[in-house]
Amino acid sequence: MMETEIRRASEILKILRENFTLPKWLSSRRDEFETLVVTVISQNTADRNTAKAFENLSKKFPITPEAISKADVSKIEEALKVAGLYRNKAKTLKKLAKLILEEFGGSLSFIHEMPFEEARKTLLSLPGVGPKTADVLLLFKAKKPTIPIDTHIKRVSKRLGFAPKDADYEEIREKLQALYSPKDYFDVHILLIMLGRKYCKARKPNCKDCPINNLCPKYREA
DNA sequence: GCCCAGGTGGGTA
DNA sequence: TACCCACATGGG
Numbered sequence: 001m002m003e004t005e006i007r008r009a010s011e012i013l014k015i016l017r018e019n020f021t022l023p024k025w026l027s028s029r030r031d032e033f034e035t036l037v038v039t040v041i042s043q044n045t046a047d048r049n050t051a052k053a054f055e056n057l058s059k060k061f062p063i064t065p066e067a068i069s070k071a072d073v074s075k076i077e078e079a080l081k082v083a084g085l086y087r088n089k090a091k092t093l094k095k096l097a098k099l100i101l102e103e104f105g106g107s108l109s110f111i112h113e114m115p116f117e118e119a120r121k122t123l124l125s126l127p128g129v130g131p132k133t134a135d136v137l138l139l140f141k142a143k144k145p146t147i148p149i150d151t152h153i154k155r156v157s158k159r160l161g162f163a164p165k166d167a168d169y170e171e172i173r174e175k176l177q178a179l180y181s182p183k184d185y186f187d188v189h190i191l192l193i194m195l196g197r198k199y200c201k202a203r204k205p206n207c208k209d210c211p212i213n214n215l216c217p218k219y220r221e222a
Numbered sequence: 223g224c225c226c227a228g229g230t231g232g233g234t235a
Numbered sequence: 236t237a238c239c240c241a242c243a244t245g246g247g
Contacts, residue, residue: 046227049245084244088230130230151228202226226247233240 005162009179012160012212016191019211020198023190032108032141033100034063039133040092045083053083065106068097092128099126111142119144131169139189145182147189149173152196159200161217 030038037057042050054063056079061067068076076090083089104110111119119142123134135148147153149172157163162179163172180188199210213219 040229042228043230044228044242046245049227052245082244084227085229085242086244088242092230128230132229197227224247227245229242231241234238235236 006179008215009162012215013180013184013188013191015212015215016195017187020191020194022187032111032137033065033097035141036096036108036129036133036137037063037068037093039136040089040096040128041080041083043089043128043133044085049083053080053086056080056082065097065101068093069101089128095127096129108137108141111137111144116144116146120146131173135173139185145177145185147173147176147180147185149176150193152193152200153189155202156192156196156200159205159216159218160212 038050038054041053041057045053057063057076060075060079061071071094073090073094076093077086080086080089080093100106100108110122113119114122116138120134120138123129123137124131132148132150135146138144138146139148149157149169153176154167154169154172157172157176158165158167162175167175176188177185195210195212199206207213207216207219210216210219
């Protein structure tokens, strides 16, 4: 990897830190299972609707493998309706709760105990858990060195020239992790999403006001 | 009315 | 393996 690319990446992070305020609550607050539940709900879903759905579900049930595994799928569906894809997600959550109860002793503590790769593989074997969801659990709850790649990060990384247009999830994750130090993975994840939402949008990017536009090859071309 | 928010799994070639 | 589609709601 080019030395200059690493320097550009560091400069980008520095400027993002100066321009965005990191929310403090993200890593604490919820336990592993709650985090899994909210992350599944969040799949392909706007944050506001995710929050509403999680709140709805919390009012109906304690967010535990015990309660969710016993819950009526229709009740879970009702709570999740606002988030969209609710039939799939309701089924997935119930399956996950059951599986965690029966195969993992009712807890996701293995994400702390297993080495990173094993923990990730185990998470990926769970229904409804793909790379994004697995990496969220690993980074936020187990403090493992990984960067969840969501749609914003995918887009921003390509525009910044960190990854080719056809790059897949793993390629982008590995590239970002190589560009940054593990202690910064959390901030990189959050800040790139914030950048993507505010300036580097899919349809109407606001490059003119973007705080890192002169570090962006796309902008300098134009 | 349309576009955006925004991952995973199952099917087909 | 590599695509392609289904899943579904809410706000601007």
